[in-house]
Amino acid sequence: MWLNQTPTQPAHIVGMALTEIFAAINRMQTDGVIDRYAIGGAVAATLYLEPVATLDVEVFVALQLLPGQLLLSSRPIYDYLTDRGARVEGQYLVIGSWPVQFLPAPSPLVEEAILEARQVDVGGEPVRIFTAEHLAVIALEVGRAKDKARLVQFVEAGVLDALRFDDILSRHGLRDRWRQFEREFFRDRERIHEDENRS
Amino acid sequence: MTFDMQAILESKRIYRRRLTELPYVEKLKLLDQLRERSEILAASRAQLSNKPAQQQSVGAGQPTRWPAPTD
Numbered sequence: 001m002w003l004n005q006t007p008t009q010p011a012h013i014v015g016m017a018l019t020e021i022f023a024a025i026n027r028m029q030t031d032g033v034i035d036r037y038a039i040g041g042a043v044a045a046t047l048y049l050e051p052v053a054t055l056d057v058e059v060f061v062a063l064q065l066l067p068g069q070l071l072l073s074s075r076p077i078y079d080y081l082t083d084r085g086a087r088v089e090g091q092y093l094v095i096g097s098w099p100v101q102f103l104p105a106p107s108p109l110v111e112e113a114i115l116e117a118r119q120v121d122v123g124g125e126p127v128r129i130f131t132a133e134h135l136a137v138i139a140l141e142v143g144r145a146k147d148k149a150r151l152v153q154f155v156e157a158g159v160l161d162a163l164r165f166d167d168i169l170s171r172h173g174l175r176d177r178w179r180q181f182e183r184e185f186f187r188d189r190e191r192i193h194e195d196e197n198r199s
Numbered sequence: 200m201t202f203d204m205q206a207i208l209e210s211k212r213i214y215r216r217r218l219t220e221l222p223y224v225e226k227l228k229l230l231d232q233l234r235e236r237s238e239i240l241a242a243s244r245a246q247l248s249n250k251p252a253q254q255q256s257v258g259a260g261q262p263t264r265w266p267a268p269t270d
Binding site for chain 1: 215218219221223224226227228229230231233234235237238
């Protein structure tokens with residue numbers, strides 16, 4: 001029961017830190033419960049940007065159909081973690097005090113993001129994390145207000161490799177949407193593009 | 200008392216840049232702390248909403264019209 005909590009301990013001791021959650025995810029991979037994975041969402045974005053409060057940890061996993069299986073199932077993940085003390089709360093598995101969501105790739109873009117995730121050493125623990133460019137393009141694709149805000153942060157922080165970003169946009173048919181986003185949020189940049197095209 | 204908005208904005212920008220440049224492990228510790236704080240706030244909010252109406256301060260326990268965006 002390596003996820004076990006002692007109810008009498010105060011919250012800050014009971015609460016499993018993010019680094020320990022990464023270790024738990026790696027153990028799942030070693031034990032063959034999940035195959036390839038990558039961290040996405042705000043926890044991943046924090047690698048490149050300033051930390052922002054978040055409610056959960058998003059773990060994207062490459063789920064594969066087993067022989068004779070017709071639907072993808074997250075059952076093995078739930079069974080494995082609940083056997084080790086995690087509890088289920090709605091769509092989340094609560095590990096320590098962090099709600100963790102295991103998600104299959106909802107689009108080819110996210111599939112690619114899992115494949116091309118970078119490995120980062122976090123206190124001696126290797127963790128696979130989406131690249132800044134994939135996080136930015138995913139934010140553009142999802143397009144909620146908070147995603148737009150994150151995309152602006154990525155651009156303003158200057159952490160995106162422009163060529164790589166552009167390449168991902170093209171591959172996933174999102175260049176027009178990016179142009180529209182640029183027009184909406186970066187009018188000056190759009191003017192520069194127009195000047196470049198004229199000259 | 201005067202407020203130098205430019206200076207305030209500039210100091211915020213510097214602080215945010217310093218946060219961005221922290222090692223990832225340090226940033227994760229900050230996320231842990233932020234989560235801990237939000238849990239404490241949520242617990243105290245829940246406690247307030249359980250008290251009788253006349254003891255509540257205005258707005259306590261009421262849902263926020265525009266919840267802070269979180270992931």
